[in-house]
Amino acid sequence: MRNAIGVFFKKTGFYLVFLILPVVWFLIFGLKTPTQWEISPISTISIRGVYFCTCLVVYFIIKKLKKVKYIKIGIELLTISLFINLLDGFILNKSNFLMSRYLAKDILTGIGFLFIIMGSYILARQERNIETDLQIERNLFKTLMDSIPDYIYFKDRENKFVRVNKARAKASGTTPEKMIGKTDFDFFPEKEAKQAFDDDTRVLKTGKPLINKIEELTLYDGKKHWISATKVPWYNDKGEIIGTMGISRDITSHIEVQRKLQESEEKFRILAESSPIGIYLIQDGVIKYVNPKASEMFGYKIDELIGKDVLETVIHPDDRDMVRENIRKRINGEINFVNYSFRAVKKTGEVFDAEVFGSRIIYRDRPAIIGMIMDVTERKKMEEKLRDLTIKDYLTGLFNYRYFNERIKEQINLFKRYREVFSLLYIDIDGFKNCNDTYGHQKGDEILQSIGKIFRDNLRDTDSAYRIGGEEFVIILAHTSKEQARKVAERIREQVHQKLYPFYKITVSIGVADSKIGEEVVKIADEA
Missing domain, CATH: 3.30.450.20 (PAS domain)
Incomplete structure (x- = not known):
């Protein structure tokens, strides 16, 4: 209650006297008629005039406080009372009928002032609540300012610091209180301070914000720091620019990371572009x-x-x-x-x-x-050549015995798993030793090469021929029955007879076997 009255008196000042006076007047004289005062009518008119003027002054003062419903009601009642007082000031009546009107007028005045007092008390309470809310907001603002790691500051139109947070003060090696009223020239080298001053002045004159300006500043530790600065106009309630507000962030570590990244990318680029x-x-x-x-x-x-x-x-x-x-x-x-x-x-x-x-x-x-x-x-290609050297016969170009052993195992496994039939031709050159003795080994090598060519000319891509001995050969015919294999064998025998027998008396003996015989297929073909 004491606080409420104090706030109210602070807001109304000496006008409180004009509020109390009519109340006291009402308590002393409000319930009496002029005849009960035992004074002359002339004195009554004077008293009524003073009462009217007092109420009129209070009415216009209280009207400024018309923010609460009770005050509004009191002003309306007071208006009626003032109107009656106006009549009383010019009309002098002694009838009992008018006495009752005076009583009604005084009651209205009293009730009106009671409503105004009640409303004023509520207004005072509201003012106190507003002060409390404002204090809470100030504390929240201060907590927010001091907990943000970015540099936050406010400057007036002379570019003097009005308020700064702890982070900004720490960067200058001082406290927020000691920065108030000072300028950037008190904390930065002259060149850097002048640039900051020019930026603030430009924002004040143009009203346009300065967003994320990257600049290098010397802070309290004496080292250069990269700062991202944003400055915006600071407006009052009337929309007038009264200063600037700034938010700056130390991005030195970010710049350093970017620099290292750029160096790394440059090294990679040089390495990549020169790489064979x-x-x-x-x-x-x-x-x-x-x-x-x-x-x-x-x-x-x-x-x-x-x-x-x-x-x-x-x-x-x-x-x-x-x-x-x-x-x-x-x-x-x-x-x-x-x-x-x-x-x-x-x-x-x-x-x-x-x-x-x-x-x-x-x-x-x-x-x-x-x-x-x-x-x-x-x-x-080189790998293929090396592979050919390991799996092929260098003289005939046919596969060698070692590779034959690998392939025949594969064919037998395919037959066991998928029943893929195949046939085998076992070929032996007749009279080859006599040919070597008669015509020499060089001619014998040519005969072997000719036989290898005859094999290749009569085989499909899925078939393969192998030299497994001096004059012994094997041919694997994939997906081929024994009857079909005999036809291939006969075709080969005829071509050998046509191309080699007339000159060297060379013929071939061919044994045929198929996969139905099983793993003995090689032995059976040899015996055939």
Whole structure:
């Protein structure tokens, strides 16, 4: 109650006297008529005039406080009382009828002032609640200001600090209180302070904010710091610019990370562009990067490859499923690193053998694949040649005995599992020793080469011929019955007779066996 009255008196000042006076008047004289006062009518008119003027002054003062419903009601009642007083000031009556009117007028005045007092008390309570709310908001604002790591400050139109948070004061090696009333010239080198002053002045004059300006400032520790500064106009309730508000963030660590990243990217670029091996980056099945060597390998310009679907652009159609599956496994994290070969396609349509080494990485917050690619066409050819040396007879070009053992086992397993029939021809050259003795070993080698050619000319791609001894040969006929094999054997025998017998008296003996005999097929063919 004491606080409420104090706030009310603070708001109304000495006008409180004009509020109390009519109340006291009412308590002393309000319930009496002029005849009971035992004074002359002239004095009554004077007293009524003073009463009227007092109420009129209070009416206009209280009208300014018309913020509460009770005050509004009191003013309305007081208005009626003033109107009656106006009549009393000019009409002098002594009848009992008028006496009752005076009584009603005084009661209205009293009730009106009671309502005004009640409303004033409520208004005072509201003022106290507003002060409490404002204090809470001030505390919240201060807590927020001091807990934010960014630098926050307010400046007046002379660019003097009006308020700063702890982070801003700490950056200048002082406290918020000691910064009030000072300028940037008190905390920064002159050149940096002048730039800050010019920025603040520009915002004040133009009313346009300065957003995220990157600048280098010397802070309290004497070191250079990169700062991202934002400055906006500070307005009062009338919309007038009364200063500036600034928010700055120390981004030195961010700049340092960016610098290191740029250095790393530059090193990678130099390494990649000078590499003799193709380097690629794929994300979402799309080519994101290729180095010059990779683009040269495929016959494209770099810009022609970037953004293209890797499968549709450079992978042979028959190998796309295999490559797609390898990409999927790496992207999903099933495997981290792969090394495999596939057939690639150049821009011209030329097909070549490629080998890739690739691993999964995170590129721009999403999984991607980075790796190396090499054209291994020549290497494949060399490998084929080396393989031929290990599985082929150097003289006839037919497969050798070791490779025959591998293939016959495969054929027998296929027959056991899938019942895939095959036949075997066991061939022996008749009279070859006499030919060697008569014509010499060189001519004997030519005869062997001729027989090898006759075999190849009469076989399909699925068939294979083997030299298993000096003048002994075996032919595997895939998916061939014994009857069909006899026809092949007869065709070979006739061609040997036509091409070699007239000159060297050379013939061949051919034994035939099929897979129905089982694992004894080789022995049976030899005996046949």
